[in-house]
Amino acid sequence: MAQRIDPWTSTEIADYKRLMEEFGIESMEKYRKRYAELVYIRRGIIFGHRDFAKISECMEKSKKYAMMTGMMPSGRFHIGHKMVADEIIWFQKKKADIFICAADIESFLMRSTPLEDARRIAVEEYLTNYIALGLDPEKVNFWFQSDYNSDYYKLCDMAAREVTFNELKAIYGELTTGKIISSLKQAGDILHPQLEAYGGTRPVVVPVGTDQDPHIRLTIDIASRLKEFKLIPPAATYHKLMKGLQGGKMSSSRPESIISLSGDPKQESRKVMSAKTGGRTTIEEQRKLGGIPEDCVVYEFYVYHLMPDDSLLESTFKDCRNGRLTCGECKKNCAELLEKFLTEHQKKRLDSRKKAEKLLKRK
Amino acid sequence: MAQRIDPWTSTEIADYKRLMEEFGIESMEKYRKRYAELVYIRRGIIFGHRDFAKISECMEKSKKYAMMTGMMPSGRFHIGHKMVADEIIWFQKKKADIFICAADIESFLMRSTPLEDARRIAVEEYLTNYIALGLDPEKVNFWFQSDYNSDYYKLCDMAAREVTFNELKAIYGELTTGKIISSLKQAGDILHPQLEAYGGTRPVVVPVGTDQDPHIRLTIDIASRLKEFKLIPPAATYHKLMKGLQGGKMSSSRPESIISLSGDPKQESRKVMSAKTGGRTTIEEQRKLGGIPEDCVVYEFYVYHLMPDDSLLESTFKDCRNGRLTCGECKKNCAELLEKFLTEHQKKRLDSRKKAEKLLKRK
Numbered sequence: 001m002a003q004r005i006d007p008w009t010s011t012e013i014a015d016y017k018r019l020m021e022e023f024g025i026e027s028m029e030k031y032r033k034r035y036a037e038l039v040y041i042r043r044g045i046i047f048g049h050r051d052f053a054k055i056s057e058c059m060e061k062s063k064k065y066a067m068m069t070g071m072m073p074s075g076r077f078h079i080g081h082k083m084v085a086d087e088i089i090w091f092q093k094k095k096a097d098i099f100i101c102a103a104d105i106e107s108f109l110m111r112s113t114p115l116e117d118a119r120r121i122a123v124e125e126y127l128t129n130y131i132a133l134g135l136d137p138e139k140v141n142f143w144f145q146s147d148y149n150s151d152y153y154k155l156c157d158m159a160a161r162e163v164t165f166n167e168l169k170a171i172y173g174e175l176t177t178g179k180i181i182s183s184l185k186q187a188g189d190i191l192h193p194q195l196e197a198y199g200g201t202r203p204v205v206v207p208v209g210t211d212q213d214p215h216i217r218l219t220i221d222i223a224s225r226l227k228e229f230k231l232i233p234p235a236a237t238y239h240k241l242m243k244g245l246q247g248g249k250m251s252s253s254r255p256e257s258i259i260s261l262s263g264d265p266k267q268e269s270r271k272v273m274s275a276k277t278g279g280r281t282t283i284e285e286q287r288k289l290g291g292i293p294e295d296c297v298v299y300e301f302y303v304y305h306l307m308p309d310d311s312l313l314e315s316t317f318k319d320c321r322n323g324r325l326t327c328g329e330c331k332k333n334c335a336e337l338l339e340k341f342l343t344e345h346q347k348k349r350l351d352s353r354k355k356a357e358k359l360l361k362r363k
Numbered sequence: 364m365a366q367r368i369d370p371w372t373s374t375e376i377a378d379y380k381r382l383m384e385e386f387g388i389e390s391m392e393k394y395r396k397r398y399a400e401l402v403y404i405r406r407g408i409i410f411g412h413r414d415f416a417k418i419s420e421c422m423e424k425s426k427k428y429a430m431m432t433g434m435m436p437s438g439r440f441h442i443g444h445k446m447v448a449d450e451i452i453w454f455q456k457k458k459a460d461i462f463i464c465a466a467d468i469e470s471f472l473m474r475s476t477p478l479e480d481a482r483r484i485a486v487e488e489y490l491t492n493y494i495a496l497g498l499d500p501e502k503v504n505f506w507f508q509s510d511y512n513s514d515y516y517k518l519c520d521m522a523a524r525e526v527t528f529n530e531l532k533a534i535y536g537e538l539t540t541g542k543i544i545s546s547l548k549q550a551g552d553i554l555h556p557q558l559e560a561y562g563g564t565r566p567v568v569v570p571v572g573t574d575q576d577p578h579i580r581l582t583i584d585i586a587s588r589l590k591e592f593k594l595i596p597p598a599a600t601y602h603k604l605m606k607g608l609q610g611g612k613m614s615s616s617r618p619e620s621i622i623s624l625s626g627d628p629k630q631e632s633r634k635v636m637s638a639k640t641g642g643r644t645t646i647e648e649q650r651k652l653g654g655i656p657e658d659c660v661v662y663e664f665y666v667y668h669l670m671p672d673d674s675l676l677e678s679t680f681k682d683c684r685n686g687r688l689t690c691g692e693c694k695k696n697c698a699e700l701l702e703k704f705l706t707e708h709q710k711k712r713l714d715s716r717k718k719a720e721k722l723l724k725r726k
Contacts, residue, residue: 105521
């Protein structure tokens with residue numbers, strides 16, 4: 001049986017190549033040079049896409065397009081989320097209309113998060129950090145699923161006619177009432193930027209991890225079937241996900257697995273010292289055999305966030321592989337870089353919080 | 364296996380008593396005298412209820428309560444719909460807050476009615492006739508499912524957590540995505556009058572035919588489980604349904620089965636002349652054996668709509684049973700009464716149409 005990707009249960013998906021073959025995600029290879037400015041594209045972290053040619057064309061020819069993304073406001077904003085923030089900010093610089101959804105209904109249905117908590121978390125954790133990282137709040141459409149207008153809801157509801165039960169089961173596995181509502185809301189979230197009131201028909205790109213691909217596939221089907229609206233099926237980019245500090249999934253529900261972007265810089269960066277590395281059992285062995293950066297959480301921090309300079313990253317890689325760099329030194333270096341970043345970030349957060357509140361009131 | 368009642372497929376349900384036993388609907392018997400002013404209660408057409416004691420108490424003690432009803436705006440408003448209109452108007456006189464929903468999303472999902480058509484039908488057919496029949500449009504909350512505010516949608520969506528798949532299957536039989544969305548919308552329609560913005564927690568009564576009981580049962584469960592809101596489970600009254608002109612179900616999709624309240628009085632009332640009666644094969648036989656009013660569509664017209672005077676109704680019943688009244692005379696009498704009513708009604712519609720439009724613009 002084919003592997004199922006399910007946004008609500010999947011943990012770690014190592015074999016990206018196989019995923020691409022099974023689910024028809026295309027390679028980003030041909031865009032790596034053209035959009036090398038974004039570190040995640042340059043380094044192959046954004047490894048796949050659907051229909052990105054459409055989006056690339058809009059960028060190159062200054063045509064109208066939009067980027068849509070969502071957040072599940074049920075935990076702390078951590079270093080793993082920073083990548084999505086950076087992608088949003090990049091698309092904003094590339095002139096996309098930016099749509100950000102706080103999926104408080106999904107969070108309520110799937111995790112029983114009270115709506116008020118979701119609201120607080122969306123502002124304090126997500127929006128504030130997005131803005132501190134560089135998002136321009138003046139040019140953002142931000143909404144809570146529970147607090148949007150009827151055009152949007154109409155679209156979510158009408159989508160229900162276009163998808164059969166068996167299709168939903170094939171995409172999501174065992175169904176619950178909550179899963180069905182959540183998946184139709186996702187489709188509405190992704191498609192509604194194309195309604196008249198939100199800018200009209202135009203390409204929309206959704207940057208996601210592979211676990212969100214089921215929503216993308218469902219939405220593509222709905223867009224092509226729902227003739228009552230003029231909808232272009234969404235495009236998507238797919239990124240790999242950072243591992244948690246001890247390996248495995250990075251998750252807000254296990255604070256030891258994450259670096260919080262809202263927490264104390266010293267305390268947070270200290271966690272790096274006990275991260276899982278690609279090191280050997282003893283220093284002697286490591287000097288002899290070298291480390292394994294491909295299997296090292298600390299090295300991932302460099303790749304994703306802390307070493308934008310490619311030549312520095314390359315020399316670090318080599319130093320690890322040939323045993324010159326020990327894990328002790330390397331973790332210390334990583335913790336320092338991280339603390340520096342987090343300290344700067346905290347300063348930016350002070351002002352960002354107010355801007356985030358303002359963004360909510362604008363609606 | 365127990366009989367299933369399903370709002371989307373059930374046709375005629377003859378055995379009301381058995382239904383009451385199987386589904387726990389209580390008898391209206393004890394209220395027949397107290398509320399004899401409403402012909403449908405007096406004559407046992409409204410035969411059952413859930414929790415009507417709560418509503419009766421509100422009426423007697425002048426406490427706040429609400430009445431909620433919906434319409435499926437996909438066809439012509441016919442004589443069968445008049446009963447619901449009369450019930451709404453009666454509840455309005457009994458000081459209920461009136462909530463009327465045009466279920467355009469359900470109509471789209473289950474019958475593919477375009478939303479614009481639903482809007483036109485709701486105004487031209489339903490609202491205009493409601494007002495012509497006596498509804499005071501100044502004291503009505505009227506909405507389209509597709510055009511309501513987020514408080515309402517929030518409630519519909521959050522309800523999804525409170526009901527399992529197997530419960531939905533037990534209530535509605537084979538499920539479709541559209542049925543699930545429609546049933547949750549129904550729950551939202553019935554419960555939202557209790558939200559702060561719509562008057563707050565108070566008893567709500569829903570007058571329905573038995574085919575709608577699945578929605579009532581679902582909504583009762585949701586109300587008692589959804590602790591995020593303070594909701595009293597809805598009360599309901601159950602009415603029998605008039606048969607179509609040729610017997611069987613009265614349905615807008617078969618114009619020969621209905622009397623339209625918006626059509627030409629002469630043309631519509633003429634249809635009575637070919638109605639299915641409880642008469643015998645020949646006049647001779649009828650004079651000898653008498654007719655069967657219990658099995659006569661024409662007699663139903665008298666009971667439901669055309670003979671509010673009980674003693675006149677009784678003498679007509681007797682005249683039929685003892686063979687004094689032939690079907691020919693009786694149909695002619697019925698057609699005349701009907702034409703008179705429809706002619707009066709058409710006059711009232713002229714002004715009502717404008718009021719209906721205004722009701723929509725008020726939102």
